[in-house]
Amino acid sequence: MIKELKLVNFRNFKEKIINNFEIENFIIWENWKWKTNILEALSQLWNNSITKLNLDDLVNLWEDYFFIEIKDENDNKYSFYYSKKDNKKNYLINNKKSTKKEFREFAHSCVIFSPIMMNMIYLxxxxxxxxxxxxxxxxxxxxxxxxxxxxxxxxxxxxxxxxxxxxxxxxxxxxxxxxxxxxxxxxxxxxxxxxxxxxxxxxxxxxxxxxxxxxxxxxxxxxxxxxxxxxxxxxxxxxxxxxxxxxxxxxxxxxxxxxxxxxxxxxxLIHYASRWETKSIIIYLKLLEGIFIEKKTGKKPILIIDDLLSELDENHKDMLLKKINYYQTFISNIYEQENTFYIKI
Ligand SMILES: Nc1ncnc2c1ncn2[C@@H]1O[C@H](COP(=O)(O)OP(=O)(O)OP(=O)(O)O)[C@@H](O)[C@H]1O
Ligand SMILES: [Mg+2]
Known part of the structure; x- marks a missing residue:
């Protein structure tokens, strides 16, 4: 489980530490306040991307490298460094250079939920x-x-x-x-x-x-x-x-x-589904993705849920939140939910 995230020169963040993560984490902030940027940093560490942008675009506009680091519950540090100048990627475990393969033993995979994935059915x-x-x-x-x-x-x-x-x-x-x-x-x-x-x-x-x-x-x-x-x-x-x-x-x-x-x-359902049907099927397909990854790797992926809750009605929201509490989850939201753990930034 991840306990802490540190960002240096990543998107808008010059230096930022967010800590005390729990199993379920709601990243709460008003609109247009860098929530996606935080989730993008996590997905990059996990070999994925929400935005599908080039690494160069993720570097702060006025800098030439970024650094993302997470700490697990045993205080082990996993860091990813990228330099725009020479296109160099470095992976570190506890400040020592490691191979991508060793690094992936911990940060192996994440499942991303975002409104864009609705296009999987429509487009x-x-x-x-x-x-x-x-x-x-x-x-x-x-x-x-x-x-x-x-x-x-x-x-x-x-x-x-x-x-x-x-x-x-x-x-x-x-x-x-x-x-x-x-x-x-x-x-x-x-x-x-x-x-x-x-x-x-x-x-x-x-x-x-x-x-x-x-x-x-x-x-x-x-x-x-x-x-x-x-x-x-x-x-x-x-x-x-x-x-x-x-x-x-x-x-x-x-x-x-x-x-x-x-x-x-x-x-x-492709092309003919209603919005309600699309949301249901997509949420379920993404959950199946998580189950399949866990079956094959023996390890739980983390779940990253960006901007989706505001798209969902109460019914779908419940459906999703009930199913995911088994994974460590990072959810961006602009509203507070009841009885949940918040990361306020
Ligand atoms: N490379 C960069 N350097 C500096 N700032 C950047 C960079 N990339 C993005 N930003 C800033 O990050 C902002 C977008 O943040 P983000 O997408 O995380 O917001 P959000 O909280 O998810 O918003 P919403 O609620 O609208 O989805 C942009 O407006 C821009 O100012
Ligand atoms: Mg966003």
Whole structure:
């Protein structure tokens, strides 16, 4: 559990210490008062980001580095230092330089709840795929590197396609990249399907949030890949799309064109859900993210809830607050709740 947070040159903060954290922490402040900045600092330490900004933008405008440090209940210190000048990141444990891997043993993962995540239901499939990939990154250390390598291979395959199109090289040059692509896409799918299977099995529990209104809820992963024969189905689509891929210079079959949808009584929630249904399902998906991470890492993630409570009606607020008291939680809010612990800044 974290007891204290120290910020130096982070966003608006020149130097700030916030301490005496409990299990559930409400960061209370009026509007436009740096609550998100505090939660962003926590999410950065936990290898995530609420704002998805570059690290450079998180450095105070008049400085060239930031430093974030937390103290756990045994007074161990975990610090993250970033320098804008040379793009350097340093991780420290008890003031000694450590590797990112050692650092992640403690600050391993966080689950972020924010109003933006509603777009996961309303907007593009990219956000839905990010949800799957972010959960997998938090659950398996090796997944982040796998995704990076995968993107590099896609880039190389696409450049090879373009070179073939411009008659600079022969068609059979693609064989090397196809093989590499199949190997890595297969690895990615192996991880993806673990989380998908968990979601398919667990989504039915959302029924409690819909009262007696629905009979059935299903999670459906939309892919052309055959789960029982991943390798051959990727191969099949690569061959089938080869001519089109050459003309367009892009790879058309890959884990990053997949999507998912959630159906209640066989009606798709993506695009059709009411605001109420969207909030319910999203809160539950994020809770499932936390449960999956805990199952796979054996460690509890922290929960970071930014600006969401003011979006929720009493019913949803209750639903969320009842479920989360099992994790250490940081919630920004402009209003005080009853019987809760506050961090007033
Ligand atoms: N790099 C930076 N350097 C200095 N100040 C910054 C930097 N980045 C952001 N800020 C300041 O932080 C402010 C935003 O703070 P933040 O988003 O945390 O507010 P908030 O309390 O979450 O507000 P709301 O209740 O509206 O969500 C900006 O108005 C800006 O003044
Ligand atoms: Mg905010």
């Amino acid at each position: 593009s499939p990219t956000l839905r795929r990010d949800f799957l990939d972010d959960t997998l990154k938090s659950s398996y250390h090796e997944y982040e590197k796998l995704l990076k390598d995968y993107k590099k291979i896609i880039k190389s395959r696409n450049s090879t396609l373009k070179a073939i199109h411009e008659n600079k090289i022969k068609e059979n040059e693609i064989i090397f990249w196809d093989k590499k692509f199949i190997e890595i896409a297969w690895e990615i799918y192996k991880y993806r399907f673990k989380f998908i299977k968990f979601l398919e099995e667990s989504i039915i529990n959302t029924k409690e949030y819909f009262g007696n209104k629905v009979e059935n809820i299903t999670f459906e992963y939309k892919t052309k890949i055959d789960r029982n024969d991943i390798e051959n189905s990727i191969k099949f689509y690569l061959e089938k799309n080869f001519k089109r891929d050459i003309i367009l210079g892009r790879t058309h079959i890959w884990p990053h064109v997949d999507d998912f949808e959630i159906k209640t009584d066989w009606v798709s």
